[in-house]
Amino acid sequence: MLDYGVFALSAFMAQILTNLDNLAALLALVLVTGPRRSVFGFLVAQFIVIGAAFLLALGVGDVIPHWAGYLGIVPLSLGLVGVVRQFRSAPSEAEPTVQAGGSTIVISMLFVSLSMDTFAVLGPLFADSAPGFRLAGLFGASAAAIGLAIVALLGSKVPFITGGLARKLERLVPYVMICAGLYILSNSWTDAI
Structure with missing residues (x-):
């Protein structure tokens, strides 16, 4: 039972750390378009990404069960690229914007579109896990998405969250992806036994 809890916590932390940029965008959108539309749109998107990662895991497990662990190359590569980008250039990316009348679908x-890093981590993590662990990970990632939505609702009233703190924490994302990739790759050897 403890194993499932630890795996759920791992998926929870992966969801949180790969969505810090989304949290900053969500906080800005809450201020512009209002809390209902922004938070609902965020939750719909997160459940689409989590569901897609879960479906990928089910498909990969059926098609190439002994090779699923090698999907860890995806987050590892993306994490390494992210680290290289951090050291090569100053963060000058513009914040995504949505007009004040943006619909929930938009x-x-x-x-x-901002959650591809989450998909790149959760997909291989779920694919390289047993079905019971996948469900625990699904629960952990879903709880994290709901927690982020609650933080956005509360944090829209606190201006320091939208500033430098989110930017500093966002720098951890490539390292989380590298760790997830290494874990998935190293765990694939134990699955073969």
């Missing part, structure tokens, strides 16, 4: 699609 907001959801914005967050789906």
Whole structure:
């Protein structure tokens, strides 16, 4: 039982750490478009990404069960690219914007496009896990998405969250992806036994 809890916590932390940029965008959108539309669009997008990662895991497990662990190359590569980008250039990326009248579908699609790093971590993590662990990970990632939505609702009233703190924490994302990739790759050897 403890193993499932630890795996759920791992998926929870992966969801949180790969969505810090989404949290900053969500906080800005809450201020511009209002809390209902923004938070609902965010949650729809997160459940689409989590569901897609879960479905990928089910498909990969059936098609190439002994090779699923090698999907860890995806988050590892993306994490290494992210680290290289951090050291090569100053962060000058513009914040994504949505007009004040943006619909929930537009907001959801914005967050789906911003969540490819989450998909790149959760997909291989779920694919390289046993079915019971996948469900625990699904629960952990879903709880994290709901927690982020609650933080956005509360944090929209606190201005320091939208500033430098989110930017500093966002620098951890490539390292989380590298760790997830290494874990998935190293765990694939134990699955073969």
